[in-house]
Amino acid sequence: MARELRIAVDHDLCMGNGQCVFLAPEVFRHNANRQSEVIDPAGAPEEGVLKAAGFCPTGAISVSDAQTGELLFP
Amino acid sequence: MATLAADPEDLFAPEVIADPYAYFGRLRETDPMHWNPRAEMWIVTRYEDLVWLVRHHELFSSAVIKTDRRPPHPPIDAEDGPLFDRVKEFRSDQLVEHDRPGHLSMRSAVHGYFTPQAMEGWRPFVRAAVAELLDEAAPHGRMDVLEALAAPLPVRVITQMMGVPEEDREHLRHLADRLLYINRGEPNRMKLLMEGIEGMIDYVSPKVDERAATPSDDFISVLASAEKESVFTRHQVLVNTALLLFAGHETTMNLICNGTLALIRHPDQWERLRADPAGAARTATEECLRYDPPVKSTQRIAAQDVERHGKTIRQGDRIRWIMAAANRDPRAFDDPDRFDIRRKPNPHVSFGAGIHYCLGASLARIEGQEVFRALAERFESLRLETEELEYAPSIQFRSLTALPVAWS
Numbered sequence: 001m002a003r004e005l006r007i008a009v010d011h012d013l014c015m016g017n018g019q020c021v022f023l024a025p026e027v028f029r030h031n032a033n034r035q036s037e038v039i040d041p042a043g044a045p046e047e048g049v050l051k052a053a054g055f056c057p058t059g060a061i062s063v064s065d066a067q068t069g070e071l072l073f074p
Numbered sequence: 075m076a077t078l079a080a081d082p083e084d085l086f087a088p089e090v091i092a093d094p095y096a097y098f099g100r101l102r103e104t105d106p107m108h109w110n111p112r113a114e115m116w117i118v119t120r121y122e123d124l125v126w127l128v129r130h131h132e133l134f135s136s137a138v139i140k141t142d143r144r145p146p147h148p149p150i151d152a153e154d155g156p157l158f159d160r161v162k163e164f165r166s167d168q169l170v171e172h173d174r175p176g177h178l179s180m181r182s183a184v185h186g187y188f189t190p191q192a193m194e195g196w197r198p199f200v201r202a203a204v205a206e207l208l209d210e211a212a213p214h215g216r217m218d219v220l221e222a223l224a225a226p227l228p229v230r231v232i233t234q235m236m237g238v239p240e241e242d243r244e245h246l247r248h249l250a251d252r253l254l255y256i257n258r259g260e261p262n263r264m265k266l267l268m269e270g271i272e273g274m275i276d277y278v279s280p281k282v283d284e285r286a287a288t289p290s291d292d293f294i295s296v297l298a299s300a301e302k303e304s305v306f307t308r309h310q311v312l313v314n315t316a317l318l319l320f321a322g323h324e325t326t327m328n329l330i331c332n333g334t335l336a337l338i339r340h341p342d343q344w345e346r347l348r349a350d351p352a353g354a355a356r357t358a359t360e361e362c363l364r365y366d367p368p369v370k371s372t373q374r375i376a377a378q379d380v381e382r383h384g385k386t387i388r389q390g391d392r393i394r395w396i397m398a399a400a401n402r403d404p405r406a407f408d409d410p411d412r413f414d415i416r417r418k419p420n421p422h423v424s425f426g427a428g429i430h431y432c433l434g435a436s437l438a439r440i441e442g443q444e445v446f447r448a449l450a451e452r453f454e455s456l457r458l459e460t461e462e463l464e465y466a467p468s469i470q471f472r473s474l475t476a477l478p479v480a481w482s
Contacts, residue, residue: 016125016429054189055186057435
């Protein structure tokens with residue numbers, strides 16, 4: 001059973017580049033302001049979520065283990 | 075002798091080049107969606123409008139070169155028409171001149187190379203290069219920041235990324251200088267630009283052949299492998315290698331010069347940076363980017379009719395959005411004309427926004443951070459050796475022509 005993730009998007013940093021929405025469309029979408037928001041933290045395998053977070057050019061996405069709070073990215 | 079009254083719509087007027095903040099700041103407060111009849115383009119200056127525009131890439135096309143049917147502005151030498159067509163052919167193959175879906179596959183091919191984490195791997199190289207350049211300058215007690223630091227640093231980094239030999243640095247710098255004429259005002263700029271374009275293609279072609287046969291971990295190999303996967307044509311590989319050289323060169327130069335100048339002109343902020351160079355370098359670099367951005371403005375073409383502020387932008391209209399004005403918008407930033415190296419949050423738009431957000435942003439940040447940190451660690455104070463600073467007559471770039479400083 002995959003562990004549960006907590007994914008946060010910092011809207012002070014998100015510039016709407018959309019890499020996360022492209023790479024993990026089940027997890028991220030753009031809001032009306034074209035900034036990224038999380039729709040389903042379990043929408044993609046952990047590996048895919050981490051890749052999407054890593055591809056954010058502004059480092060706006062952080063990922064942690066929802067149970068332990070351990071920071072997985074950055 | 076009577077002098078002609080200055081044309082308030084002249085975007086290349088000396089006072090607009092010298093102080094874009096006053097000119098575009100006025101527009102931002104009085105006519106945020108302004109039609110400039112002389113340049114035949116819309117001028118967008120408010121933060122909120124700019125962010126909206128840039129994030130709606132389906133409304134505003136980046137294929138400016140291909141789509142724009144108006145003649146070049148400012149005018150070019152009449153006999154250079156054929157040159158202009160060749161420049162168009164070259165530039166329209168640039169990644170930045172594409173819309174979705176083509177842009178997405180092209181960007182995806184290179185995006186992974188430039189992620190914040192991947193670029194962190196370059197920090198030691200950048201730090202060492204900065205130290206080396208400052209070691210060379212230190213005994214003289216003075217330097218032109220542009221010549222001694224801001225121009226050579228990005229060329230060193232980019233040549234390393236391209237995996238080309240050190241002795242080619244000067245040649246590549248010369249080509250990059252020629253490529254800079256892209257958005258300048260000089261009527262003869264097409265000849266100079268073409269020299270850069272042809273020089274780049276001649277230089278890069280054999281290297282691409284080499285990397286296609288024997289891939290390595292450099293950036294040319296990344297592009298060459300995208301050619302194998304049919305994401306890029308060969309011409310696009312060549313053009314985008316040139317784009318990387320050009321884009322990383324001018325912009326980094328401006329970040330370093332404009333940031334250093336801001337720090338010199340705000341001694342209280344310089345002292346704050348000196349108190350903790352390693353700790354303050356990140357926010358200081360963001361503030362340098364916001365306060366006096368390397369790129370003042372960028373252009374789009376309306377892909378359809380769009381209403382904004384009660385005005386209708388027609389399909390095919392040119393739109394130029396002014397980051398230099400949006401970054402000083404009081405609706406988005408507290409006390410926007412104040413230079414504050416600890417400003418937070420600082421959602422400046424100096425790297426743009428949306429799908430075309432600057433590919434090299436992470437690298438530029440690292441270069442800025444390492445330079446400002448090193449300057450603050452090394453020098454107690456820097457002083458300007460002249461108050462007669464000049465900026466290149468560009469509508470796009472905020473480029474000092476020299477920045478002579480001294481220290482004791």
